[in-house]
Amino acid sequence: MVSSALPKFFRGAVxxxxxxxxxxxxxxxxxxxxxxxxxxxxxxxxxxxxLGVYWSLLNPLIMTGVYTALFGQAFISYYNNQLVNYVxxxxxxxxxxxxxxxxxxxxxTSIVSNGPLLNKIQLPVSVFPLSMICGNLFQFxxxxxxxxxxxxxxxxxxxxxxxxxxxxxxxxxxxxxGIALLISTLYVxxxxxxxxxELLTFALWISSPVFxxxxxxxxxxxxxxxxxxxxxxxxxxREVVLASAPIDFALLAVGLFASLVLLGIGVLVFTRCRDQFxxxx
Amino acid sequence: MQARxxxxxxxxxxxxxxxxxxxxxxxxxxxxxxxxxxxxKYRQPPRKQILDRITLTIEAGETVGIVGSxxxxxxxxxxxxxxxxxxxxxxxxxxxxxAPLIELGAGFDSDLSVRDNIVLYGVLLGFxxxxxxxxxxxxxxxxxxEDCAAMPVKALSSxxxxxxxxAIATDVRPDILILDEVLSxxxxxxxxxxxxxxxxxxxxxxxxxxxxxxxxxxxxTCSRVVWLNRGRIEMIGKPYEVVEKYKTSMG
Numbered sequence: 001m002v003s004s005a006l007p008k009f010f011r012g013a014v015x016x017x018x019x020x021x022x023x024x025x026x027x028x029x030x031x032x033x034x035x036x037x038x039x040x041x042x043x044x045x046x047x048x049x050x051l052g053v054y055w056s057l058l059n060p061l062i063m064t065g066v067y068t069a070l071f072g073q074a075f076i077s078y079y080n081n082q083l084v085n086y087v088x089x090x091x092x093x094x095x096x097x098x099x100x101x102x103x104x105x106x107x108x109t110s111i112v113s114n115g116p117l118l119n120k121i122q123l124p125v126s127v128f129p130l131s132m133i134c135g136n137l138f139q140f141x142x143x144x145x146x147x148x149x150x151x152x153x154x155x156x157x158x159x160x161x162x163x164x165x166x167x168x169x170x171x172x173x174x175x176x177x178g179i180a181l182l183i184s185t186l187y188v189x190x191x192x193x194x195x196x197x198e199l200l201t202f203a204l205w206i207s208s209p210v211f212x213x214x215x216x217x218x219x220x221x222x223x224x225x226x227x228x229x230x231x232x233x234x235x236x237x238r239e240v241v242l243a244s245a246p247i248d249f250a251l252l253a254v255g256l257f258a259s260l261v262l263l264g265i266g267v268l269v270f271t272r273c274r275d276q277f278x279x280x281x
Numbered sequence: 282m283q284a285r286x287x288x289x290x291x292x293x294x295x296x297x298x299x300x301x302x303x304x305x306x307x308x309x310x311x312x313x314x315x316x317x318x319x320x321x322k323y324r325q326p327p328r329k330q331i332l333d334r335i336t337l338t339i340e341a342g343e344t345v346g347i348v349g350s351x352x353x354x355x356x357x358x359x360x361x362x363x364x365x366x367x368x369x370x371x372x373x374x375x376x377x378x379x380a381p382l383i384e385l386g387a388g389f390d391s392d393l394s395v396r397d398n399i400v401l402y403g404v405l406l407g408f409x410x411x412x413x414x415x416x417x418x419x420x421x422x423x424x425x426x427e428d429c430a431a432m433p434v435k436a437l438s439s440x441x442x443x444x445x446x447x448a449i450a451t452d453v454r455p456d457i458l459i460l461d462e463v464l465s466x467x468x469x470x471x472x473x474x475x476x477x478x479x480x481x482x483x484x485x486x487x488x489x490x491x492x493x494x495x496x497x498x499x500x501x502t503c504s505r506v507v508w509l510n511r512g513r514i515e516m517i518g519k520p521y522e523v524v525e526k527y528k529t530s531m532g
Binding site: 028032033035036037038039043044054103117118119120121122123186190191192193196275276278279281 | 310359405
């Protein structure tokens with residue numbers, strides 16, 4: 001089903017065999033690969049201790065503390081004069097940016113660094129960047145997500161809001177997947193890409209309303225921020241979790257649509273260039 | 282089982298040519314690429330012909346050797362058959378599960394445990410996770426590494442790693458086994474064990490493709506030998522005759 005919709009994307013997941021007992025259809029081989037590669041990423045990162053996943057929460061928690069100490073009082077009027085709202089706003093911004101930078105920077109080199117393997121066994125190339133997204137998604141699901149859900153229940157006292165959480169999160173995953181496919185493809189051709197990528201992530205990070213309220217950005221500049229794919233994710237997440245404003249469904253929908261466009265661009269560039277990979281990795 | 286017998290084609294190459302981009306002339310550099318485009322000096326990266334109209338049919342159960350000097354396209358031909366590279370023109374048809382045995386242990390992750398690596402390697406070769414979990418014990422037994430299942434692969438000696446790679450690649454019982462350069466893994470006892478297992482492949486229904494510079498080995502084990510010269514098939518035929526001709530051409 002998936003493989004007929006995206007034939008080129010999944011090409012490579014072909015394992016024909018004369019022995020009918022061990023035939024693995026394309027989609028099933030792809031999922032098996034994705035599973036073991038994601039598991040490999042997580043196991044290497046956490047060295048076998050499951051609690052290691054929670055270690056990754058330390059970074060956004062400490063950064064939230066730093067931002068609150070530095071800017072909390074300065075911006076408190078934008079957050080109903082309640083410091084806890086600033087804390088939660090900074091935390092949601094940090095985990096979104098953290099997910100983006102973590103997953104895309106790991107995906108960036110994933111095709112090239114698995115080059116020796118790709119030269120020996122026929123594999124669907126896209127499984128390498130996607131396994132990086134999946135690893136980060138798992139980490140997000142067991143770490144920050146439960147915290148977000150608890151915060152939603154405490155702050156808004158509206159359990160039905162939890163049902164809206166998947167929309168900004170899907171937006172984030174689609175945008176990251178699109179960018180991961182795009183930059184891991186470009187890195188095959190341009191090995192100085194990490195330098196440009198660092199510039200880009202810094203621009204994205206500073207133009208995302210992580211530690212400052214979106215309202216302080218001048219009107220003329222704010223128009224440009226629609227090009228930041230993280231903007232609707234952060235703002236959407238805050239509306240759902242913090243009830244900072246009545247939920248703007250248009251914002252959520254536009255964000256989701258934009259992330260699907262990014263995903264489409266990523267898939268398109270990846271499939272167009274895929275045949276040239278093996279000459280260069 | 283006999284039904285699979287005599288004349289079942291498993292590999293068919295029809296007028297296959299391959300052009301590749303030469304890596305050394307490619308800049309790999311975004312800054313330089315943009316600057317050369319701005320200066321109007323950008324040129325399409327050059328391509329080089331690696332394989333030239335190869336036509337070859339291999340039947341189930343054959344053991345086919347490939348000889349040729351360095352750079353004649355032997356490994357490239359194997360990569361085409363494995364599906365790693367795509368032919369520029371011509372058709373490649375392969376029926377069956379292929380297990381490549383090129384540089385043993387290439388799929389290993391040195392930080393993961395031996396058992397995790399067995400599952401990872403098996404899934405890379407096309408098996409499901411559940412199948413590999415079932416097979417793990419017998420693979421550990423063949424590699425004589427039962428006591429090391431939980432150790433990371435980096436704690437193994439190079440001989441033990443090679444043993445593990447061999448055990449996995451041959452345990453999966455492929456229809457087509459690809460051997461790039463003949464194995465010399467582990468100690469004497471393990472080499473004999475490998476030889477026996479390979480022997481069962483050579484005599485069974487599996488199709489084996491061998492690339493080696495050990496010409497005596499080729500004459501002993503292959504049923505047919507292909508001689509590649511600068512991307513073209515120079516000769517196909519009985520191992521002894523092809524190897525003799527190849528030797529005389531090499532001087």
